Amino acid sequence: MEALTKKQQAILDYMKGHVSQHSYWPSIRDIQAKFRFASTNAVFGHLQALERKGVLQRIPGAARAYKIAPEVVPDLSETVITYEGPGENVIELDAVPFLGSIPAGFPDYTESSGVVASMQAPLPAGARRRPPQAFALLVRGDSMIAADINDGDTVIIEPGTPKHGDIVAALIDGETTLKRLIKQGSKVYLKAENPNYPNLMPVSSLVIQGIAKQVVKAI
Amino acid sequence: MEALTKKQQAILDYMKGHVSQHSYWPSIRDIQAKFRFASTNAVFGHLQALERKGVLQRIPGAARAYKIAPEVVPDLSETVITYEGPGENVIELDAVPFLGSIPAGFPDYTESSGVVASMQAPLPAGARRRPPQAFALLVRGDSMIAADINDGDTVIIEPGTPKHGDIVAALIDGETTLKRLIKQGSKVYLKAENPNYPNLMPVSSLVIQGIAKQVVKAI
DNA sequence: ATGTTCTATGAATGTTTGTTCACTGTCAAG
DNA sequence: CTTGACAGTGAACAAACATTCATAGAACAT
Structure with a gap:
């Protein structure tokens, strides 16, 4: 290819x-x-x-x-990942489906902030028929650097309803972003974990893709 | 509604x-x-x-x-179903997602054979983001009557690769059908379990939605 | 130097496609 | 009997949309 x-x-x-x-x-x-x-x-x-x-x-x-x-969907079949599922059980996934890359930066400000503009939806159209419950995403960008999530890391995303403080993958204007979810009363914000970026980003219509549960560090 | x-x-x-x-x-x-x-x-x-x-x-x-x-997606949360999963473990699902109805008849011959023409794809567009591994479908039509699957029954579908003889949900020409899969050498047929219908239906390009694993009888 | 590939502009074309209007027949409720 | 919702025909329109052609600068290998 x-x-x-x-x-x-x-x-x-x-x-x-x-x-x-x-x-x-x-x-x-x-x-x-x-x-x-x-x-x-x-x-x-x-x-x-x-x-x-x-x-x-x-x-x-x-x-x-x-x-x-x-x-076009690659996978992580070679990689063994201990994956903390819901509850207290730790599952050892040897084949978490790998579904693309994701930017941690601001989609529309990427060009001026040096964040890689490339992003990828978590579910390619050809593979969305029976997607797994959990999936892995490659992080692009440095806006989550304060949370120790850096460019090249792999994040395990699990579907679900996020709480305040969770790091979520959210769809904004057709692009997937990785940020921390902040709930203030009825208002919802996304917070980039990088001191160089504006702190709170108000979100009107956001679609939560899933919650980041574990980070696999790049080597 | x-x-x-x-x-x-x-x-x-x-x-x-x-x-x-x-x-x-x-x-x-x-x-x-x-x-x-x-x-x-x-x-x-x-x-x-x-x-x-x-x-x-x-x-x-x-x-x-x-x-x-x-x-528009209803569910079976009220119904408790014992569900035979892969291997030998029997899972008791109390909330198998209910994803629509399915015809067991021939999609293009339904009008002349008295089979209800209504069918439904197993994955509604609004709910396809993270569908479950197994799902339930309401059967419409009588072409599977010889397999004791009748109009109004609910079938539990599990994703997977079907063997010869399995009852499968298959997409043909944009419609979902429930039939028995017949493999003869490299050729694949779909067989309606009703003596009134032509027995073997040659299929050129078929998309298997899943394998019928259990039937919940209508009462 | 030179041809080639990649990336892009700008304008034009023709089809696909959603939408509207006028009109007809059916069927059940009031 | 009439009214109104429902389902459909037939023709026509205008916007949306993919596609093509001509042209050109930049990067890059030959």
């Missing part, structure tokens, strides 16, 4: 995030607006590249119609 | 099945062709009705873009 360029990966990630959040694919113009292209043809070329490299299938002539190759 | 008419239910089911199988929504004209309407407006009216009744959300102006209300 030919490797993807940074922009191709970012576009693919955005598309996956859009599907996860909205349940339908973005149009070419949606992608164009997201990445601030001046021409739809820029997007078109990237989509062609994604299809040529075998990670995306376009349906000719149809609007907002794509498929994603299931094979 | 206002009740849906038969046709509305069928259209909603077809849309869900289409998303499950193709990963993108059907266009109005796709639905029109499926139900042999002479006018797109027939579909349009039904979609309006589905939205008015709160089970479907349309995105105005956008093509192939819909959302499904998560609340």
Whole structure:
């Protein structure tokens, strides 16, 4: 499998995030607006590249119609992880499905803050039929650095309803972010664990993907 | 929640099945062709009705873009079911998620054979983020009558790779069917367990949703 | 130096697709 | 008998959308 360029990966990630959040694919113009292209043809070329490299299938002539190759989903079958499940039982997972990368930075401010812009939805479209209860994500960015979650680390995400103080994976504007959840009364904020970033980020409509339960440090 | 008419239910089911199988929504004209309407407006009216009744959300102006209300998913929380899991352990599930109805008949021949045409994809779009490993389906139709699976029964479906002779839930042409899987060499057939129906149904591209593991009889 | 690939702009085209309007028939309630 | 909700035909429109063509700068290997 030919490797993807940074922009191709970012576009693919955005598309996956859009599907996860909205349940339908973005149009070419949606992608164009997201990445601030001046021409739809820029997007078109990237989509062609994604299809040529075998990670995306376009349906000719149809609007907002794509498929994603299931094979793009890697896994952590080689890695043995002790995984703290709900309750007190510790499960030893030898094959936590690995479902992509995730940015810990602010999606829309990434370019000016030096955080890697690439992010990935936790559930690729081709593999969402019967996803596991828990999954692993690769962290990109440094906004969780104060929580000792750094670029390159792997985070185990478990579905569930998060409490105040939990580190959550949340979908905001089609992008997945990793942040600490702050509840103040009825208001919900996301807090980046990096002193260089603004502390509280008010969230109107956020979709919690899951709760970060364990971090596997990069070596 | 206002009740849906038969046709509305069928259209909603077809849309869900289409998303499950193709990963993108059907266009109005796709639905029109499926139900042999002479006018797109027939579909349009039904979609309006589905939205008015709160089970479907349309995105105005956008093509192939819909959302499904998560609340439409009922459950079996009241029912306690002993569920035979993989291996020999028997699990007592008190809340198997209930994900819709399924026809046991032939999707395209239903009108002439008296089988209820309504079917439903096992994973509604609004609830597919983190579906459970096992789920329950309501059986519609009588094509599995010889296997003592009748209209109104509930079947517990478990994901997995089926063997020859297993009763499976399979997606064919956007519709979910419940049939026995027959493997003859490299060829795969689906067999309806009803002497009134043609015995073997050759399948070119079928998507196995899961294997029927247990039947909860209707009372 | 030079061709090639990648990435992008800008404009144009033609199809797909949602949406609207006018009209008809059916069926049950008042 | 009438009214109104429901389901459908048929035609037409306008916006959304994918796609194509012409062009060009940057990076990079030959």
